[in-house]
Amino acid sequence: MTDDSEAKWAEFKAAVKVRKPEKAKGQPPCYCDASPQTILRDLLGGTIPDEALVRDCCWTEICRVWGGNSDAADIEQWRELCKRRGHLLARQDRWGI
Numbered sequence: 001m002t003d004d005s006e007a008k009w010a011e012f013k014a015a016v017k018v019r020k021p022e023k024a025k026g027q028p029p030c031y032c033d034a035s036p037q038t039i040l041r042d043l044l045g046g047t048i049p050d051e052a053l054v055r056d057c058c059w060t061e062i063c064r065v066w067g068g069n070s071d072a073a074d075i076e077q078w079r080e081l082c083k084r085r086g087h088l089l090a091r092q093d094r095w096g097i
């Protein structure tokens, strides 16, 4: 790691500490309980699970990680992810679940 990326990482870590979305008590653990590093890795690797894309709590967390680290991630990857989410949500609506 260069000094520059160290600084970026510190900045990112500071950014993601700002706000953790509120979750209802008693909910089972879900994707957004993962560390920002894990979410970022999935974001960069394109391996965010479908269920995380359609859950509001997880999506909020994914957006937050993206927002804190948009320099490292590819905007095209992000667009793809948003598109995938749109498809999943549309499919959910059709199935009425």
Ligand SMILES: [Zn+2]
Pocket (backbone or CB within 6 Å): 030, 031, 032, 033, 055, 056, 057, 058, 059
């Ligand atoms: Zn969640």
